[in-house]
Amino acid sequence: MKGAYLHIPFCEHICYYCDFNKFFIQYQPVDEYLESLETEIKTTVNQYGAEDMETIFLGGGTPTALDHDQFETLLKTINNHLLHPGIQEFTVEANPENMTEEKLKLMKKWGVNRLSVGVQTFNDSLLQSIGRAHTSAGATQGIELAKSMGLTNISVDLMFGLPGQTEQDLETSIDQALALDPAHISIYSLQVEPRTIFYNRMRKGKLKLPAEEIEAEMYETIISRLQDKGFHQYEISNFSKSGFESRHNLIYWNNDEYFGFGAGAHGYLEGERTVNAGPMRSFLRLVQEQGTSMVSHHPVSQQEQIEEEMFLGLRKIQGVNKHNFYHKYDRTVHELYGREINDLKHRGLLYETDHFLALTHNGIFLGNEVFQAFLG
Ligand code: SF4
Structure with a gap:
């Protein structure tokens, strides 16, 4: 999608x-x-x-x-x-x-x-x-x-x-x-x-x-x-x-792909993050010269993808779907973040069901602290 x-x-x-x-x-x-x-x-x-x-x-x-x-x-x-x-x-x-x-x-x-x-x-x-x-x-x-x-x-x-x-x-x-x-x-x-x-x-x-x-x-x-x-x-x-x-x-939040059109817009296409020129003159000039205003695109490494999957997915109250995560990355969330997850659960900021890993009520209030734990 x-x-x-x-x-x-x-x-x-x-x-x-x-x-x-x-x-x-x-x-x-x-x-x-x-x-x-x-x-x-x-x-x-x-x-x-x-x-x-x-x-x-x-x-x-x-x-x-x-x-x-x-x-x-x-x-x-x-x-x-x-x-x-x-x-x-x-x-x-x-x-x-x-x-x-x-x-x-x-x-x-x-x-x-x-x-x-x-x-x-x-x-x-x-x-x-x-x-x-x-x-x-x-x-x-x-x-x-x-x-x-x-x-x-x-x-x-x-x-x-x-x-x-x-x-x-x-x-x-x-x-x-x-x-x-x-x-x-x-x-x-x-x-x-x-x-x-x-x-x-x-x-x-x-x-x-x-x-x-x-x-x-x-x-x-x-x-x-x-x-x-x-x-x-x-x-x-x-x-x-x-x-x-x-x-x-x-x-x-599902870390799926999207086009970004227009001045300063960001996109995510075929595994690459794209950024368009923000200033009006640069936007108009670049579109005239090359058909788009894209000024940078960088392939997202698997490590970055995993980190994004965690902190974007945890913004959803349902949380990160552990099975989808495994299908995408061939590793379980516990293999990659076992220590962090246990620590956050211990502090009452995360909880886990068979399918999901999600923020607790307290975790919702301290979201940034939780996301930080999943960033390299
Ligand atoms: S300045 Fe414009 S873009 Fe920014 S919040 Fe106000 S209406 Fe929206």
Whole structure:
């Protein structure tokens, strides 16, 4: 099974926490970018084939920041070169302020069957303080409009551990998300990354984040509140109704292969990790010169594959399938990691069944510590 990730690196505003590859959309060569993206897709699909592809994820940046004609051009390109009857999931990342009837109609028309909506929080003052452009009411309206138009497979994407966020704020946001009856909720804690506005504020001592213990309590609240409402946690930060797990993201966690199209996108094809040029000029020039913007590709050694299999697989609540692992690598997880596994089990961070090796409840909270043990 294979997926395709397409990156649209344009945004109408820059959020204070964001370290993605993105550019302020004004004055950017958007039309030229879309043409180059099509060239890159054609060249790559010719080389690798897309018959076994099952998911498409259009992310960014903000794909929905494109104007009507540009957005339709992009969706047509995807239909012409990637969308085939075997595609089970076609997700578009949408920002609430762009979820207009016009854009939603285009998505329906061109085969989009899942939306991942970047709400982050339903608290207006928190939205403002993290640099988002929408309001809580706008997010609610956008999601309700999408549902009324038949786009019902919706993920509400939230954040926690925001500056000034209280547990009460978080609970209210979760309840407002649940009131919209989404199929999926993803909820990540804020990470302050270099080259972001928040990072600069933090260095100046001007960013007040919730204490670690409060953040752990918030995470506990998230798990119990969502589980109470019938959502099952299938990955550290992802919860869904049964049958609505993100197939595309499962490709990453299952360590399966995927195309990466667009500026700065990463891919994993025929055992090689690929990286595309991030800066706009380099992206456009490379596609013109060589048909793709790939700047590096490196074969993943078996050792690296095994490590990735462990730390990606353990992100899933189900854990690593020990039989699949043995079939893939001809060695059992115990032959390779017996000491580490015993130690982590002893510390109550891992547990084991006949088929799976998985994080315990405590292990979910200390995931990074567990993953570290499997890295060479
Ligand atoms: S978080 Fe999304 S909308 Fe905000 S700047 Fe980053 S890519 Fe753009």
